[in-house]
Amino acid sequence: MTMFPTPSDPPSGQNGHGSAPADVDADRVVIQQGGAQNVRANHVEIRQGGAAMITAEDVHVHEGGVALALANQAVLQNTQAAVIAARNLQAEATRSVLLLAGRVEGNVSTVISAPVALAAGATAGAILGLIFGLLSLLKRKV
Numbered sequence: 001m002t003m004f005p006t007p008s009d010p011p012s013g014q015n016g017h018g019s020a021p022a023d024v025d026a027d028r029v030v031i032q033q034g035g036a037q038n039v040r041a042n043h044v045e046i047r048q049g050g051a052a053m054i055t056a057e058d059v060h061v062h063e064g065g066v067a068l069a070l071a072n073q074a075v076l077q078n079t080q081a082a083v084i085a086a087r088n089l090q091a092e093a094t095r096s097v098l099l100l101a102g103r104v105e106g107n108v109s110t111v112i113s114a115p116v117a118l119a120a121g122a123t124a125g126a127i128l129g130l131i132f133g134l135l136s137l138l139k140r141k142v
Contacts, residue, residue: 029056044071059086074101076108 022037029041031049044056050065059071066081074086076094083098091106098117099110112120 024036024039024041026041028043029036029039029045031039031044031046031051033048035050037052039051039054039056041055042057043060044051044054044058045060046062046064046066048063051067053068053070054066055070057072059066059069059074059076061069061075061079061081062077064079066079066084068083069076069081069086071086072088074084074089074091076084076089076091078093079091079095081094081096083100084096085100087102089099089101089104089106089108091104091108094106094108096108096110098112099108100114
């Protein structure tokens with residue numbers, strides 16, 4: 001694993017056994033063939049690695065995986081992600097479960113996009129409203 005945080009901000013959580021640090025908090029983070037749990041930085045670049053959670057201004061992931069990415073600008077290439085929330089997303093050969101983005105360029109396959117999530121929430125709310133309304137009417141008659 002190669003990780004390059006800025007010298008003034010060493011990663012915390014390193015256990016000395018070569019495993020990924022729990023938290024990385026720096027101005028710029030580069031992870032190559034490794035990973036981290038929580039990464040907070042202005043710029044994050046991951047190549048053939050991953051992170052559980054990334055919070056950054058700019059995120060670049062090439063051939064990696066991310067559970068949750070929160071960014072203003074995100075560039076993802078051949079990446080798997082559970083949740084991507086970005087103002088601007090450029091992607092190529094990327095898959096996600098939930099995608100929330102203001103602007104998307106490129107090839108992203110996603111299970112749930114913002115419009116689908118809104119429609120599913122509205123439908124579930126309407127169904128639950130009908131069920132509870134009917135139960136309330138039945139209780140009044142009994």
